[in-house]
Amino acid sequence: MKANSHGGRREGAGRPSLGTTRKVSITLPDEVWEEIEKEKGDQTMSAYLRSVILQKL
Template sequence: MPPYKYNLLPEHLRHSNSAKRESAGRPSLGITKKLSLTLPKDIWDKIEKEIEEKELKSMSAYLRRMILNHYKNTR
């Protein structure tokens, strides 16, 4: 937790050891950027079907895998 946010915690959480640790929680995968993507319905349907078949947890996981694979292969 960044030091500037520590003071925003309720009093009962300020005494916990994990409140001051920045490394607590899930490690970051990188920088988050929000976006909106417009595609035809048939393409979205194909993407959603592929996500189900590959048992991925989210659209983000699917797109992340696709983008990372693309850029790993172009080095």
């Protein structure tokens, strides 16, 4: 049987990294989460929070 040459890690493959991923939990009042949901639109939560944090820094 022939070895499968598809899949697995390859140098230079995949999406470029934006940086280091750290998992965090944030507790906010429900009213704040509702505002965030309205403001972020169709962005993912990660993309929205990344943009807010980078604008502040």
